[in-house]
Amino acid sequence: MFSRLIRHTALSLLLALISIVPAYAETFVFTAIPDEDETKLVERFRGIADYLSKQLDVEVRYIPVKSYAAAISAFRNNQVQLAWFGGLSGVQARALVEDSEALAQGVEDQEFFNYFIAHKSTGLERSDTLPEEVRGKTFTFGSKGSTSGRLIPEYHIRKIFGEAPEEVFTRVGFSGNHTRTLRLVEAGTYEVGALNYKVWEKELEDGNIDTDSVKIIWKTPAYPNYQWSIRGDVNERFGDGFKERVKQALLALDDPKLLESFPRSGFVPASNDDYEPIEEVAKQLGIID
Amino acid sequence: MFSYPTVRTTFLFVAIAIIALAFSDIAITSINPWRDLGRFFLGVVTPDFFSTEGLATAILRTVAFAFTGVALGSMCGFLLALMYRWRIVRLFSAFIRAIHELFWALIFLQFFGFHPLTGVLAIAIPYSGIFAKVYSEILDEADPEPRTLLPTGTSAISMFLYARVPDVWDRIRTYTSYRLECGMRSSAILGFVGLPTIGFYLESSFSQGQYSEAGALLILFYVLIATIPWWVKPKLLPIYVVGAPFFLGEGLPIVWGNVARFFTEDIVPSPIRNNEGLGEFGAWLGDLMLTEAIPGIWNTVVLTQIALVFTGLLALLAFPLISTHFGGPVRRTSGHIFLVIARSTPEYILAYILLQLWGPSMLPAVVALALHNGGIIGHLIGRQSNNIKLRADAARGLNRYSYELVPRVYSSFLAFLFYRWEIIMRETAILGILGVATLGFYIDSAIQNIQFDRAMVLILITAMLNIGIDGLSRFIRRRLALQTMPTC
Incomplete structure (x- = not known):
């Protein structure tokens, strides 16, 4: 009885080891930061995977991740070769991978901005700056690693109030993503929140916002945001000129349905230097060394 | 009553929990917590497979x-x-x-x-x-x-x-x-x-x-x-x-x-990785301890002690639900269902659900830990109470509960509770990932900022804290001569 069990378990261990040896070689894998509802992301990026697969003539696969850090790690570890990053996550990821570069950004990402939103119970109205009355309210960021959900809002809060967010607000939370920030402020779980304007506008257009409960109180100045970043070593793996082909494929993307899902009106070339302002701010806040 | 060491220990831990409550952050921050809870239960009864x-x-x-x-x-x-x-x-x-x-x-x-x-x-x-x-x-x-x-x-x-x-x-x-x-x-x-x-x-x-x-x-x-x-x-x-x-x-x-x-x-601390010398490393470690490790340890301990006592309370309240000394088959069946659900839902999932519904504070974590662990202990001592043979003329109702059953199961109840002390602490640290400011919160933040050196130090501190509590729990169980079987 006992020895049989040992035999079986030893055999199964052996089989386990064999079965985890990867059997797939050259699939081009990409990921994206989980900044919105997952269902939407999966739908959007599966479309992109199909599109790229046709354009590039290789198998292309999208993998969903649960955190910004997971997206950066996957890119750094060469488990994904391409990623749709936010401004900050892109800077962080490219700093970790030699020769990686920002390939393309959305037309809107050149001049991106944020909305600060508030629940109706606060009585706050839209103004030209973040009003002093937000002091003492509860506040939620998006994800800890987000540009528009964390970095830029924190930068402006510190600039306007001269204090850390924890001192300005009675309670500071991290909702996880932009859709979640919207839902939490709409429900009054938090009184004030900050989110990416694109998510707000798309949800508004789709009729998913109860505008009686939540309204915009401030629009931030513009900054560069989302971009496609690619690893420096893709040409060695997928053939000469592969990086350029990916870039051209992204720039040529004109399927209105796919663009609408981002939502972006199109993609334009980007470079690492475009994101210097983001790097500056992240350094100031001590998010990157 | 105070001559019993088990009773003295109980009061000591209740007192610690009361002090901890004074330092804790317990609140329902959402405006419509019950509406969302209602929507959640509606979801559970109308599952979409x-x-x-x-x-x-x-x-x-x-x-x-x-x-x-x-x-x-x-x-x-x-x-x-x-x-x-x-x-x-x-x-x-x-x-x-x-x-x-x-x-x-x-x-x-x-x-x-x-x-x-x-x-x-x-x-x-x-x-x-x-x-x-x-x-x-x-x-x-x-x-x-x-x-x-x-x-x-x-x-x-x-x-x-x-x-x-x-x-x-x-x-x-x-x-x-x-x-x-x-x-x-x-x-x-x-x-x-x-x-x-x-x-x-x-x-x-x-x-x-x-x-x-x-x-x-x-x-x-x-x-x-x-x-x-x-x-x-x-x-x-x-x-x-x-x-x-x-x-x-x-x-x-x-x-x-x-x-x-x-x-x-x-995972090599950044001052050492960048050859900045031991002085810099000291400053780095000091900063990490002061801004993250110590607040994290404090919150972890506060939350653990509160959750421990609530776990005990819930277990004592819940075990009669499945005990054959009380109620009929209908009550016992529903008691069983309640305890099965409470103990099979991981704390992490319970805390996640409650955080979504009530907003962030220590409250969802306390309730989640108490429900899950209280469910496990309640189930175990409920089953044990079924082996107790009462005299035919034993008291009924509340008197039966407080004079006949609780004293008889109290030692093994405490044994289970202290055994779970370390488990509760391990879970408390983890719940930080969800936003409660325990050690897990700082570990998750460090990972999100791609600072694995900081995360590693904090994980080591968490491990040491758990080992310490485990040792303390074994010491107390030995002192009180409590014996138990392992649970998870």
Whole structure:
């Protein structure tokens, strides 16, 4: 009885080891930061995977991740070769991978901005700056690693109030993503929140916002945001000129349905230097060394 | 009454919890907590089993990760148990089990990435430490008599296999299959950090407010756990263990260079990595301790002590629900259902649900920990109370509860509670990932900022704290002469 069990378990261990040896070689894998509802992301990026697969003539696969850090790690570890990053996550990821570069950004990402939103119970109205009355309210960021959900809002809060967010607000939370920030402020779980304007506008257009409960109180100045970043070593793996082909494929993307899902009106070339302002701010806040 | 050491200890811990409450952050911050709770329960009673395409796969993966992880853990644990008389092995085992599965997963994610090995090892490593301890305790209790009857010159291996193992084989088997149920829960929550188990989908549907989908996932999970006795049979076990590794999913290939980089660069404190000298390292460590480690430890301890006492309260209130000394079959059946749900839902999932509904504070964490752990202890002492034979003329109702039953089960109740003290603390640290400012919050923040050196120091501190509490708990149990069997 006992020895049989040992035999079986030893055999199964052996089989386990064999079965985890990867059997797939050259699939081009990409990921994206989980900044919105997952269902939407999966739908959007599966479309992109199909599109790229046709354009590039290789198998292309999208993998969903649960955190910004997971997206950066996957890119750094060469488990994904391409990623749709936010401004900050892109800077962080490219700093970790030699020769990686920002390939393309959305037309809107050149001049991106944020909305600060508030629940109706606060009585706050839209103004030209973040009003002093937000002091003492509860506040939620998006994800800890987000540009528009964390970095830029924190930068402006510190600039306007001269204090850390924890001192300005009675309670500071991290909702996880932009859709979640919207839902939490709409429900009054938090009184004030900050989110990416694109998510707000798309949800508004789709009729998913109860505008009686939540309204915009401030629009931030513009900054560069989302971009496609690619690893420096893709040409060695997928053939000469592969990086350029990916870039051209992204720039040529004109399927209105796919663009609408981002939502972006199109993609334009980007470079690492475009994101210097983001790097500056992240350094100031001590998010990157 | 105060002459009893158990009573004195109880009051001491209640007093600590009351002081901790004064320092804690307990609040419902959402404006409509009950509306959302209502929507959630509506979702549970109107489950939608067909909305997620990956539902069946998620269940399969959850089971596969549990089986592979627990099987590997029990094998390594058994080997460790054989060497358990060595101090170094005991320390090693205590250390690996002091780090929660989710933390292990977060570590492996950094270099194995989304490879099945991440999930398998995240379960197998802490479980090895637990198995090592429990197996060695079981082996130590084997009857020495058969060994003396073997002829001289019998090899140590034969002696072990023929005289020692057969005596305790049943207990090893029982404990291992019990651990499998724990493995199922561990496997489920690994989804919250991105592995393809139930937690992955549960997180998605909850965060998007799709409660019917979440309800379906929860119901499937309960059914899976509740039916274990029917589908996990000793004869089928080898088949499951052999088959499970094939159903882990393909994930993404491992790049081995990442492993080396993680250990030689990522986790090396940045001042040392950048050759800035020991002075800088001291400043770095001091800053980390002051701004993150100490607040994290403080909150972890405060939350643990409150949750411990509420767990005890809930267990004492809940055990009559399933005790044959009270109520009829209807009450007992509903009591059983309540306790099954409470104890099969991992704290992490309960806390996640409550945080979504009530907003962030320590309250959701306390309630989640108390419900889950109170459910486990309530179930165990409820069952135990059924073995108590009362006189025919024993008091009824409240008097029966307070004068007949509670005093008789109190020692084993305390034993279970103190045993779970360390488990509660380990979970408390983990709940930080959800936003409560315990150690897990700072560990998650460091990982989100790609500062693995900071994360590693904080994980080590968490492990030390757990080892400390484990030691204290064993000391108290020894002082009060409390004995218990291991739970998870």
